[in-house]
Amino acid sequence: MTTPTTTPRLFRMLASTVGPPYFPLAFVGRLPFAMMIVGVLTVTAIEQGSLALAGVLAAAAGLGTASLGPLSGSLADRFGQRRVLLVLAVSSALAAVGFLALVRLDLPVAVLIASAAVLGATTPQVAPFSRARLVGAASSMPRSDGARAQSVVMSYESMADEASFVLGPVLVGALSAGIAPWAPLALSAVVTLTVVTAFALHPTATLVRTEPDDRPASARTPVRALVTVELTVLVLAMVAVGGIFGSILTGLTALLQQLGAVEQTGLLYGAMSVGAIATALAMMAVPASIGLSLRWITGSAMAIAAVVLLTATDEIPIVALALFVAGCGVGASLVALFSLGAIAAPPDRTNTVLVTLQSSLVVGQAILTAISGLIAESTGATAVFAVGAALAIVLLGLAVASRLAGPSGGDSPRRSAR
Known part of the structure; x- marks a missing residue:
């Protein structure tokens, strides 16, 4: 052995x-x-x-x-x-x-x-x-x-x-x-x-x-071949993750503005990044027997719990803890999503798929940052965090759908055959 x-x-x-x-x-x-x-x-x-x-x-x-x-x-x-x-x-x-x-x-x-x-x-x-x-x-x-x-x-x-x-x-x-x-x-x-x-x-x-350049066009993987259910789910999941980032940052800014501590926004938001970095490092040691879609499900569940907690507190230490846990959940989800994208990509379309996933993350963050700003002005931070919680639930739903899509739960070994 x-x-x-x-x-x-x-x-x-x-x-x-x-x-x-x-x-x-x-x-x-x-x-x-x-x-x-x-x-x-x-x-x-x-x-x-x-x-x-x-x-x-x-x-x-x-x-x-x-x-x-x-x-x-x-x-x-x-x-x-x-x-x-x-x-x-x-x-x-x-x-x-x-x-x-x-x-x-x-x-x-x-x-x-x-x-x-x-x-x-x-x-x-x-x-x-x-x-x-x-x-x-x-x-x-x-x-x-x-x-x-x-x-x-x-x-x-x-x-x-x-x-x-x-x-x-x-x-x-x-x-x-x-x-x-x-x-x-x-x-x-x-x-x-x-x-x-x-x-x-x-x-x-x-x-x-x-x-x-001299390869026949018929031998190349056409872009339309990338429009599959598997990759569409991954793109939607990336949009959701970006939206979680955008809504949490906007909600945090609105909350700290209400508390008169807006200057702490960057420091507290850093707790989320620390959680994501720590989880990304920890994921290196996770056994291969724990599949990518299961890691995605676990990360999504952690994000839900953390953002729900943000809707229920204005205590700075608890907010920092919730942000750290949210970062852990999002970090685990991102590692799984990019890994699944690399597996799903045809060998001659790796750049296209990975850049599309990264771009989807930016789209979600940009759109939800704008929407969350309007919600924060009219309703307050709690409503913005509720939007983030809803997006985390969507992320979990997509993870479960990916898990049920096939016996491998989305963890296809195709890349190894490259």
Whole structure:
């Protein structure tokens, strides 16, 4: 009987495949994406003096990211990540400079919305591209280690995502206060031109399968083939997770505003990120016998309990605990969802599927942040948290549906046959 490879050894094997410098490069490369929406919100609020306009432009940037994200993934599957990321790096830097110039002027709102949407659309989504590369590295391992290595990949990537989304807003706040409101987006442009370009040129770009230009069109997996019940459920689940993020952040801001402690919003919201990071790390050690859909169900149930608790308390310590538990539940769900997406994706459409899932997360967050803001103004924080609880129930329902979809509960081994 073969002894399973330990998690630390699996990670070392992955690191030796991609090279240790890959991880800091891929992490720093995702910071512009993590800083973009908050950066747009901050510079608009200060330069235009309107929180309402700032919210509209931030939503436009988020929807711009989500609308063209799947296209960038599809192009990467066709032409390779390297070409797509190089084009996006230059385009995003120019879009950031353009937005910073326009937001200082007295222009029609439609022009500013268009500029913010272009910035969002061109900001490279390094995270799903990194997932695709590491999935490729995991697929090159022996069959006995491949599935567990993929689980390690998704856990690590979820941890890196959460860490970047903690650090991103902190950098925006520090640079805005210490230098100027334009500094965060300016730094993002510099990082995009340098680090994202280096990520594009990194040798791991070849780990993701692409289709040669001379391959017959009939031999490629058409995009319409991705419109399956399995992937549709995963996309809807990602929208729900994004909505949970957006509603909790908005509800927390409204609650602390009522309590006169709005300055603690970032600190308390960080408890949710800490929970997600801790769970992502813990998921590396979960036995393979506990299937992905079961992990998703467990995470959804934890999120429901936590958000329901938020509707019933205004005690800061209890709120912090509830946010931590919510983060644990969402973290477990995200690892499972991305893993299921990587399994469900045809080998020549890995980038498309993973970027689509990431974009769906952004869509849910952008839409629910806007809706929750209106609810918070008219009704209060409790109603916003109730929306988050309803979304967590939807997430659980989708998890159960995925579990009942087949005898494997959605944990198909197709990827190992790559």
